[in-house]
Amino acid sequence: MIRSMTAFAHHEIASAHGKLSWELRSVNHRYLDISLRVPEEFRSLENNFRTLLQNRLHRGKLEASLRYAAGVGENSAIVVNEPLARALIIACRQIEALTNSTETLKAVDILRWPGVTLDSAPDLEKLGQEAELLLVTALNDLIATREREGKRLAEFIDSRCDQIAEILVRIRKRRPEIISGIKDKIHQRLAELDVIPDNNRLEQELVILAQRLDVDEELDRLMAHLDEINAVLERDEPIGRRMDFLMQELNREANTLASKSNDAETTQAAVDLKVLIEQMREQIQNIE
Template sequence: MPLNSMTGFARGAGAAVGHTWNLEIKSVNNKGLDVRMRFPSFLDGFDLEAKKIVGQHLTRGSVFVSLSVEAEDNDGAFVVNEDRLKTLLSVAGKYANEDGINPASLDGLLAIKGVVDLASKELSEDERKVLEKELRVSLVETLEELKASRADEGARMAEFLEAQMDEIERLKDSVKAMSGDRVIAMNERFKTQLEKLTGADKPISEERLAQEIAVIAVKADIQEEIDRLESHIDEARALLKESKPVGRRLDFLCQEFNRETNTLCSKSGDAKLTKVGIDLKTVIDQFREQIQNIE
């Protein structure tokens, strides 16, 4: 599937050296690649390696990786962080007599995060190496699932983007059909305006009239904008079929689409052409909104 979304979710799990783990990865859109990790403290340093692995598989998106690891044979023992508990007791005692403040209870203080932790089995150096090796495998597998999720979403978006591109091309064809009659219409309108001003059948010579109309026609010519729109449409369709990340290039192309459409509207001088130009801008904005989530 050629297009990849930046939105996705994947979950993995595994077990090794007496430990089990759960791994979750989710991603949303971002201009670049922003990876954030939440790993157990005893795996300090492994998160940096994991971040590099993510960078090898993804190019854009805000990616959140959450890993929890527990010992299978944990005896249920708890460890109290007595320094932190003493600090909390001191603060609680300081404000014990303040109006509107209920006295602190021991069970309430013990429930505060970081005061009590479940004791973890100490890993030997060899066990840690084995665990990290298996975690790497699990991380890669989960990233592959995430990429598949992003690809599925990208395939659904591709259908919608192709439909929007069809609409942009239809509106471009409408503009092209109108452009052929513009010089004739301008000629007649210019003559009518002159007659209203002077009341004469031929207020100026035909040669002068042709010169004036030629000047106006050059200023109002939209063929160049039509040609550029056609070129942009061809390029956009080609990008939608690419297998590599194209989100940034499509975003830049939308700026070019808007540039040509704004020029069309500024040169219009015709209510029908202006309406088509506004419709074009609307579809282009919708197209650009969707591609913000394309990798």
């Protein structure tokens, strides 16, 4: 199944260790470009996160952001910065002695003092495990979205390939009629000029003209490219670059076909081909 490179996923969990959330955004890119943002507490796990993403994705510009908010569990405790609290009490007693004040500093006032209480250290090992599991969940969601979009892209490409094939069949059927029409015009022109042509030379010129206007090789190559596109769509691997190359080849053959056309209907058919190829090329830019 082919994948698009455009998708979004967001997942979060809340536990006694805190609240974690991953947000993944991906858009089309020539290569795999990962932009990873994690809180300072998770810096040591950044390589693990990046490796996990690289193992599952092949192309696209991915922005992955982890957010963390410390939680309050049942066994949470207030950690007191004892050196600072002692220094604060001593300082208060000195001020009381200088001012002859009898008002003592209350314990709750000491706890309110900046820096006296410390945040309890989170269990980084468990947090890291939860963050990795959550990333896997978000990544699975992102890939599922890319596959759904990829399925729609495959249907779009199949439809355009069928339309191109119909045009090619039409062009091939019309070629004998075009050559015959050219011969009739030449003979008619010679009759109007009232000259006796050299039949051998005339036949040679007609053969050369027919060869110059022959597009059977271009039509065969265009059909072969369509067959290759259908085969590539069935591959279980990233196909974006291969498809992009095939679009270039289709466009090149369509240009050659247009240059050899001396018939209004064939010229219009070549233009229609180029429009369909360009429509496919634009969509293929989103395929992984």
